[in-house]
Amino acid sequence: MKPFDLNGLKTYDLESRPSKVFYEDLGQPVAADTTVADWIDSLPRQLASNSLRCVRDHLCRAYEDGRTVVAALGGHVIKTGCAPYLIDWINRGIVKAVALNGAAAIHDLELALAGKTSEDVSASLHAGKFGMAREPADAFAVAARAGAENDLGLGAALGRYLEQQHCPYADSSLVLAAYRAGIPCTIHVALGTDIVHMHPHVSGAALGEASMIDFRLLCSVVAGMSKGVWMNLGSAVVLPEVFLKAISVVRNFGHNLDGLVTVNVDKQSHYRSTVNVLHRPADEGIELTGHHEILLPLLHAAVAGKLAARRPAPLTLEHAA
DSSP states (O other): OOOOOOTTOOOOOGGGSOOSOOGGGSOOOOOTTOOHHHHHHHSOSSHHHHHHHHHHHHHHHHHHHTOOEEEEEOHHHHHTTOHHHHHHHHHTTSOOEEEEEHHHHHHHHHHHHHSOOOOOHHHHHTTTOTTOOHHHHHHHHHHHHHHHHTTOOHHHHHHHHHHHHTOTTGGGOHHHHHHHHTOOEEEEOOTTSSGGGGSTTSOHHHHHHHHHHHHHHHHHHHHTOTTOEEEEESOSSHHHHHHHHHHHHHHHTTOOOTTOEEEEEESSOOHHIIIIIIISSOSEEEEEESOHHHHHHHHHHHHHHHHHHHSOOOOOHHHHO
């Protein structure tokens, strides 16, 4: 067989060819004293950089338009030290509700009470000590009963419990920040998955009822999410499933969810967060893949920079004259 004869190959001008990358899309190095806002805008106009700016813009728009932004998070977000960024968003009125799985709530509680969390499972499991700390179980036993019996829900009851404890590390608690701000904080428990479920004085009936109240509260939050932003942060299973059911409930009642934007931030893509958060319920779904301890501080700084740039300059004596 002879080599293919390439003589007569049809060509065209490069200038006429459609392309995906242009000169103006290239990233630009910045000076050491560059602001965060300028640095974000200097990133390449490609792929994840575009996604980061898009999420920033949606969060700023939702805040300025008074729309609902929800942060739904798994335990790893708390463990990687990212609660302070979400707490700041709560205090600034950007985040209007938070939803946690049981692990996130436990890590949050431990940090508030003791200033530490994340047990060394391998070191304690074989000795039968894993998950046997008293204080988290005591807190959930009290909060679950109060949340169920007083129709508070688990999140609000745990926030009230933490407030009453005068925690030495109160400023680290997302649950307590939500309680103090008076915004919904819902905790969605999968029985048997959390360390507190191993303790005999923690009532499964109370946990279930308190968490069911929280689910119904979350449905009320989701019902008002037209043009809002739902952020799924590091929950691969529980919160994507909870979100999908809440969407179904509010759609069943005829609520308008037009313009809903969903965001998934995690170290890797997962089936449920991709399908149940990004694809099925939203008008627009955006994924940011990477480490929480980098992406969430970066996103927080990006939002802060853009909102600061939009504020009017302070009035000076010269302007007043």
